[in-house]
Every structure is written in C-alpha cells, then in structure tokens.
Amino acid sequence: MLAINLKDKVALVTGVSSGIGAGVVKVLTKAGCSIAGCSRTEENDKTITSLKDDLEAVGQQFFYRRVDVTKEEQLTKFVQETGEKFGKIDIVISNAGVNVFRGAAQCTNDDWMYNHELNLAAHWRLAKAAKPWLEKSENGVIVIMTSNHAFSSIKGCFPYNVTKTALTGLVRSLAIEWGPAIRVVGLAPGFIETPGNDKWFESFPDAEAERQRTIKLHPAGKLGTPEEVGAWCAFLSSSLAAFATGTTYLLDGGRSAILQDD
Ligand SMILES: NC(=O)c1ccc[n+]([C@@H]2O[C@H](COP(=O)([O-])OP(=O)(O)OC[C@H]3O[C@@H](n4cnc5c(N)ncnc54)[C@H](OP(=O)(O)O)[C@@H]3O)[C@@H](O)[C@H]2O)c1
Incomplete structure (x- = not known):
C-alpha cells in the first residue's frame, strides 16, 4: 500500500495557532513527524495544547514558541532552537500570513510595508535561516504558502495579491539556487x-x-479544509514528490477553471 511516510522527520511549521497551519500539524502528525510550531499565540491556548497532546499521544514531540515572523531576530532564534532541540530540520512549512485587503488607492505605506514584511519578506528570511539545517537533511524541503491570489485576484485584495504573486518568484529562485539539496515548492490554496x-x-x-x-x-x-491543504504539504514534503520543485501548485476546487460565471 502506498502511504506518505514522514516517520522520524522534523518539520517546522509557522502559523500553527489557527486554520491551515493547525491543519498542517494534524496531518504531519499522522505522517509521523515531530513538529516545531510557532505563532504569536500563548503556549497555553487550547489549539496549541490540543496539537501538542495529539503529537505526544503517538510518541512524537512538539516544540512551540511564541514568534512574530516579521521580527527577524525571533524567527532566526526559533529556527536555531528547533535545530538544537531535535538535532535536525527536514521540512519547513512557511505558512504564517494574513489577508491584507486594502485596495490599491486606499493602501497606505504602512499597510504596504506590513504586508511586505509578513507575506513576503518573512518567508524569505525563514528559508534563509533554515537553509543550513535543511542542507544537512537527506530530503530538505520548503513549502511556501502562497494563494490563488498569485494567479488571479478580486477587486480590493491589493496588496495581499502582490506579495502572494511575488512568492512564486521566491519559490523559483530558491529552488534553482539551493537545489538539489533543498526542494522548494509553493502551494496556492483557494477558498479554505x-x-x-x-x-x-x-x-x-x-x-x-x-x-x-x-x-x-x-x-x-x-x-477546501485545512487538512486537505495539510495533505498536500505532507505529500510535497515526502520522497514521493522528489521531482517537485521550483513551481507553485494551485489547490482551488476548480474555481480557476471557469472563464466566466453563469
Ligand atoms: N484560508 C484561505 O482560504 C487561504 C487561501 C489562500 C492562502 N491562504 C494562506 O494560508 C496561510 C494561513 O491562512 P489561514 O486562512 O489559515 O489564516 P488564519 O486562520 O488567520 O491563521 C493565520 C495563522 O498565521 C499566524 N500569524 C499571523 N501573523 C503572524 C505573525 N506576524 N507571526 C507569526 N504568526 C502569525 C496566526 O497566528 P497568531 O495570530 O497567533 O500569530 C495564525 O496561526 C496564510 O499565509 C494565507 O495567506 C489562506
């Protein structure tokens, strides 16, 4: 039977306190990983404690830190602590992000900079901090959470759509510069x-x-559900996806296949 097996792998996942990040942790738990997770939420939050309990119930470890991914010092410290705690990092799921929907005319410089730091620069900084650890793994993988807004958008969703589009360029550059040691893929969910x-x-x-x-x-x-996105992360992180790098996969329930709505 074909199965995704990530037994003994260590995955670092950002934005685990909610939504897709929590779903990714649930699926990676079933695939056999130990997990380091972060968000700005307190460690005693019920989502965090429930993820921890699920992992520990099956003999895998959970390491959690409060991290604001827009603060480079906190992010690099978290990567370092994860590597030191587990002795390695095999998988990075760079997921943390929020919708910054302002509209091109209404968007202020502060909105633009905040969106840029969170939804673009933080992904690059995380990848850079994790690179030395991933190079030491036999199967180093980075999955960057972009969006269907990287391919088409909706009025008013600027500047979020700009940075989600830019992430597809980040994926390409990292893949061609850091391969074959590290595979880098983008995942672009639709409505989840x-x-x-x-x-x-x-x-x-x-x-x-x-x-x-x-x-x-x-x-x-x-x-879509967070666990369906998590299943793609598990597949893309596994050796079954050894030929997948440098591209961004759209997971949108067929929405983008429609040229004009009825
Ligand atoms: N849901 C969708 O339909 C959809 C579609 C396409 C793409 N996405 C992408 O998927 C990712 C997750 O979205 P979601 O829908 O699951 O959102 P969500 O439910 O709002 O969860 C966002 C996660 O990111 C964390 N986060 C936000 N800002 C952070 C910061 N500065 N530092 C650290 N963590 C931070 C949040 O934790 P704290 O608030 O505790 O810090 C939370 O864990 C995002 O990158 C989003 O753009 C989502």
Missing part, C-alpha cells in the same frame, strides 16, 4: 474554511449567503 477566510465572508452584509454563493462557484461543490 479557516478563521482567516471567515473574515472575508463576514465583510459582506450576509456572510452565510456569500459563503453559499461562493461554494456554488466551485466545480468541487465545496470549499
């Missing part, structure tokens, strides 16, 4: 059921009506 995505629906007068309308626009007939 997360607290981050709920905020999008809540920006409409009737959030549930907008959610149902959006579901109908997806050939898959549903929105």
